[in-house]
Amino acid sequence: MLRKKEIPGFKGGFNLLDTYPLRFFNIIEKVSSDTTPGIFEFPPATQKIEHVVVNLCPTEPWALPNWAIFGHRVNVFFNKLKEIRDRFFPAVQYCIALNNKDIETIAAARNFAGSEERVRVFPLDAKYPQDDSVVLSKVVLGVDINFGQEAMSRGIFIMDAQTVSAIYDSCISGNKVDSRFIAVSGTGLKENELVQVQLGTPVEKVLSDRVIEGGKYRVFLNGPLRGKEITDLSYRVNWTINNIVVLREQDYKVMFPLFKSEELMFTTNVHGEVRRCVYCNFCDNICPVDLEPALYYHSYQRGERHKARLYNLERCIECGLCSFVCPSKLELLKIIRECK
Numbered sequence: 489m490l491r492k493k494e495i496p497g498f499k500g501g502f503n504l505l506d507t508y509p510l511r512f513f514n515i516i517e518k519v520s521s522d523t524t525p526g527i528f529e530f531p532p533a534t535q536k537i538e539h540v541v542v543n544l545c546p547t548e549p550w551a552l553p554n555w556a557i558f559g560h561r562v563n564v565f566f567n568k569l570k571e572i573r574d575r576f577f578p579a580v581q582y583c584i585a586l587n588n589k590d591i592e593t594i595a596a597a598r599n600f601a602g603s604e605e606r607v608r609v610f611p612l613d614a615k616y617p618q619d620d621s622v623v624l625s626k627v628v629l630g631v632d633i634n635f636g637q638e639a640m641s642r643g644i645f646i647m648d649a650q651t652v653s654a655i656y657d658s659c660i661s662g663n664k665v666d667s668r669f670i671a672v673s674g675t676g677l678k679e680n681e682l683v684q685v686q687l688g689t690p691v692e693k694v695l696s697d698r699v700i701e702g703g704k705y706r707v708f709l710n711g712p713l714r715g716k717e718i719t720d721l722s723y724r725v726n727w728t729i730n731n732i733v734v735l736r737e738q739d740y741k742v743m744f745p746l747f748k749s750e751e752l753m754f755t756t757n758v759h760g761e762v763r764r765c766v767y768c769n770f771c772d773n774i775c776p777v778d779l780e781p782a783l784y785y786h787s788y789q790r791g792e793r794h795k796a797r798l799y800n801l802e803r804c805i806e807c808g809l810c811s812f813v814c815p816s817k818l819e820l821l822k823i824i825r826e827c828k
């Protein structure tokens with residue numbers, strides 16, 4: 489395995505899993521709507537696939553945990569993976585990325601790999617955004633892909649646990665896959681739950697009866713850091729949605745945010761708390777690809793957003809960590825996207 493110092497550009501990110509441990513209390517089956525459900529499809533590869541990366545290393549606490557797919561049968565999962573490999577990718581390199589604390593799955597993955605040289609197991613430090621496709625491709629394969637570039641265009645097929653399961657069910661077992669598990673969590677909800685959702689169901693239906701009544705809240709698909717916020721809750725769930733996070737809106741100011749003990753607490757205080765850059769360098773220190781996000785902010789403030797390009801803007805992987813840690817609640821990622 490590559491060591492951190494050997495990985496150009498990866499400074500280590502942030503361990504969200506330890507900082508914000510989340511528990512999911514219920515597994516709900518099944519939320520559906522009266523629309524025709526979407527169907528999972530495994531599209532034929534348009535490029536030659538040379539590497540398959542099985543990403544079993546989620547780094548966000550609100551992401552769907554692997555156990556929702558494995559149940560207590562991790563070996564069954566690897567048997568499915570073996571059948572997929574034999575059927576669809578018999579001659580390619582396999583990389584399996586795992587959380588280095590997940591001892592049971594690492595053992596099962598090593599058993600799956602056996603003595604085959606073309607299967608490699610990577611127990612990783614599960615700091616966010618270790619599982620981002622740009623970072624992961626670099627770490628496990630040493631391949632540079634650019635943000636926004638399809639990994640497939642470099643011959644790399646990345647799949648998570650749920651995709652493995654869906655490929656097996658639809659292409660090997662011959663079942664129709666018209667739903668997926670989604671992790672639903674956040675301060676705006678009564679409970680954190682795993683919900684099996686029929687594809688095509690509006691987000692509104694998924695959240696109905698789950699949101700705490702009587703307050704404003706914000707809804708994010710695929711996490712508040714790198715996901716997208718939606719205001720139109722008629723948006724329909726599709727296969728790309730892994731999780732929905734609902735955060736209660738808080739619009740009060742906090743005195744001396746640099747010194748408050750919960751400065752990394754999740755808030756949505758963008759309206760109530762936004763203030764000037766205080767040159768703390770938190771954003772520079774945490775950026776996983778060695779950028780200096782405050783420079784983008786200052787270029788933007790001066791009305792010189794075109795100058796952001798001078799500071800390697802194109803290397804930003806839009807992980808959102810800089811916005812997340814900024815004590816002034818500056819929406820750095822939003823600014824970065826505008827500069828791009």
Ligand code: SF4
Binds near residue numbers: 776779804821
């Ligand atoms: S979003 Fe911010 S922290 Fe993440 S890569 Fe871009 S500049 Fe760095």
Ligand code: SF4
Binds near residue numbers: 764785814
């Ligand atoms: S984290 Fe925020 S306040 Fe601190 S230097 Fe970066 S932009 Fe400025």
